[in-house]
Amino acid sequence: MIRTLRIIFSxxxxxxxxxxxxxxxxxxxxxxxxxLQFIGFLLLWQIIIVLFNIKEYIIPSPLAVFSAxxxxxxxxxYLWGKQISATLTEIACGFVVSAFLGILIAVIISWSxxxxxxxxxxxxxxxxxxxxxxxxxxxxxxxxxxxPNALIAILIAFFPVVINTTTGLNAVDRDLxxxxxxxxxxxxxxxxxxxxxxxxxxxxxGLKISTTLCVxxxxxxxFIASDKGVGFILMDSxxxxxxxxxxxxxxxIAALGLGLFGLISIFERLLIPWQRVxxx
Amino acid sequence: xPNTPLISIRGLKKIFxxxxxxxxxxxxxxxxxxxxxxxxxIVGPSGCGKTTLLKILAGLVQKDGGEIxxxxxxxxPTREVGFVFQKPLLLDWRKVIDNVLLPIEILKINRASMFGxxxxxxxxxxxxxxxxxxxxxxSGGMQQRVSIARALIHDxxxxxxxxxxGALDALTRERMNLELLRIWREAKKTVLFxxxxxxxxxxxxxxxxxxxxxxxxxxxxxxxxxxxxxxLNVRTSPEFGKxxxxxxDSLEMV
Numbered sequence: 001m002i003r004t005l006r007i008i009f010s011x012x013x014x015x016x017x018x019x020x021x022x023x024x025x026x027x028x029x030x031x032x033x034x035x036l037q038f039i040g041f042l043l044l045w046q047i048i049i050v051l052f053n054i055k056e057y058i059i060p061s062p063l064a065v066f067s068a069x070x071x072x073x074x075x076x077x078y079l080w081g082k083q084i085s086a087t088l089t090e091i092a093c094g095f096v097v098s099a100f101l102g103i104l105i106a107v108i109i110s111w112s113x114x115x116x117x118x119x120x121x122x123x124x125x126x127x128x129x130x131x132x133x134x135x136x137x138x139x140x141x142x143x144x145x146x147x148p149n150a151l152i153a154i155l156i157a158f159f160p161v162v163i164n165t166t167t168g169l170n171a172v173d174r175d176l177x178x179x180x181x182x183x184x185x186x187x188x189x190x191x192x193x194x195x196x197x198x199x200x201x202x203x204x205x206g207l208k209i210s211t212t213l214c215v216x217x218x219x220x221x222x223f224i225a226s227d228k229g230v231g232f233i234l235m236d237s238x239x240x241x242x243x244x245x246x247x248x249x250x251x252x253i254a255a256l257g258l259g260l261f262g263l264i265s266i267f268e269r270l271l272i273p274w275q276r277v278x279x280x
Numbered sequence: 281x282p283n284t285p286l287i288s289i290r291g292l293k294k295i296f297x298x299x300x301x302x303x304x305x306x307x308x309x310x311x312x313x314x315x316x317x318x319x320x321x322i323v324g325p326s327g328c329g330k331t332t333l334l335k336i337l338a339g340l341v342q343k344d345g346g347e348i349x350x351x352x353x354x355x356x357p358t359r360e361v362g363f364v365f366q367k368p369l370l371l372d373w374r375k376v377i378d379n380v381l382l383p384i385e386i387l388k389i390n391r392a393s394m395f396g397x398x399x400x401x402x403x404x405x406x407x408x409x410x411x412x413x414x415x416x417x418x419s420g421g422m423q424q425r426v427s428i429a430r431a432l433i434h435d436x437x438x439x440x441x442x443x444x445x446g447a448l449d450a451l452t453r454e455r456m457n458l459e460l461l462r463i464w465r466e467a468k469k470t471v472l473f474x475x476x477x478x479x480x481x482x483x484x485x486x487x488x489x490x491x492x493x494x495x496x497x498x499x500x501x502x503x504x505x506x507x508x509x510x511x512l513n514v515r516t517s518p519e520f521g522k523x524x525x526x527x528x529d530s531l532e533m534v
Contacts, residue, residue, distance in 0.1 A: 175369055182338040182363045183386040183434075193385065197373040274372045274414045 060244040068244035078233055078245050084252060086229040089146055090218035091256060094153025098210050102161025110169040131155040135224040149221025157213040161206040168202025169195045201275060204268040211264055215257040284351050285313040286438060286470050293345030294332055306332050308495030314472060319464060321473045321481035324491030330474040334440045338363050355437050359387060362431030364441040368423035370415035376426050377411040383434045401429040404463055421452040432467055441473045454512060457483060478527045483515060490530045500530045
């Protein structure tokens with residue numbers, strides 16, 4: 001296992017040492033069109049609001065949203081730092097547990113057909129319960145706070161990890177099994193040297209789906225019962241028909257989701273360098 | 281030629297059952313002796329069970345009858361077989377050198393002690409300098425060379441090669457044939473080589489075993505007395521032509 005990881009890692013590390021300034025310049029060069037597009041979009045939004053005199057409680061202007069986020073006098077009321085850290089904690093806990101649990105269950109059910117026949121029907125049944133419907137129950141069990149929201153995130157997010165990982169572990173070319181079996185490989189050797197590395201790209205696509213679902217789960221949890229978090233601000237501001245922080249909240253949620261997705265993508269590039277070779 | 285065969289096959293039988301329950305007799309009665317250091321090729325019509333025969337010898341498929349006698353004193357069939365498959369079957373996530381070292385890890389031999397040997401083998405197959413490349417950076421021919429180095433790493437006595445060059449273009453294939461003869465000469469292995477190419481079989485081998493269509497038997501085992509080391513122009517000699525005709529003849533293609 002350690003060797004497999006080392007083999008996978010050794011080549012990836014060098015990628016980290018490209019100078020930062022070069023990366024930034026290359027980034028601008030590649031993405032300046034998107035940046036321009038984004039700025040154009042904001043301008044258009046502002047112009048339309050002013051031109052058609054749209055009320056702020058229906059759609060706020062970008063400037064009002066910006067102010068809700070960054071103007072110290074306005075933004076202080078929302079305690080963004082506290083909300084973001086609460087939501088981020090839920091998402092992070094949800095994701096880490098989903099990833100760990102999802103991969104573990106997948107390993108178990110692809111290892112033994114007996115365990116598969118026990119676990120799989122339960123899993124499918126469990127997954128067909130709308131997770132949001134369980135939220136009121138969590139409220140009774142765990143009260144307000146991080147835990148019930150993280151739990152909802154886990155319940156929504158771990159299933160795709162299980163399915164993708166299982167698919168990856170089983171999607172091994174039969175001839176590759178011959179390759180190690182003629183040398184009388186042990187079951188665990190087949191698993192560690194062939195099945196698991198073979199599943200890595202699948203695992204990462206499962207994890208990427210899972211990040212998005214974790215964000216959804218955390219926010220839904222906060223909608224149902226919470227006293228902090230970005231989802232809480234959305235509900236709280238709705239009661240006051242205060243739309244700028246709601247838009248600000250949506251932007252923050254999107255940014256959190258994107259950030260996590262990006263983080264996973266970086267890990268993917270590091271851990272699956274051979275795919276980068278293929279794309280290059 | 282030594283008197284004790286490395287492997288002695290008698291009356292080997294294999295029956296496959298299809299999904300519909302139909303029984304197909306792939307190998308009916310295979311008899312073949314393979315002597316140490318010999319290069320033996322197996323030719324035969326498509327679907328006659330050539331690959332099955334190799335897989336039985338490698339322990340990947342169970343036989344349904346007959347016997348395979350192994351010279352146990354000089355040969356351990358669980359550790360001293362090297363298999364080169366039709367496809368290179370390299371692990372995408374491993375660099376070339378780590379692919380070559382795979383059998384070492386499976387056989388739980390100290391990896392560090394074999395690192396130098398892996399480099400030597402890569403040099404032998406003409407891939408010096410490609411140790412750190414990933415398989416998908418290599419051409420088909422280069423990938424197959426890596427798989428040959430991999431099959432040699434644990435120093436097997438017997439090499440089983442299943443149409444290793446079948447997927448390559450004609451030019452690369454000829455070059456690989458020459459390379460293989462050089463490797464065989466330098467590494468001093470016993471080779472059992474399955475191919476569709478009659479010219480390839482004659483060019484490479486000490487002996488060519490011709491299999492019949494299913495259910496297969498060994499129709500003939502033809503000695504190839506062409507002098508070694510061989511070069512490509514041996515194929516234009518009248519002797520080569522006669523041998524080819526004999527093979528075609530026993531395949532009932534004349």
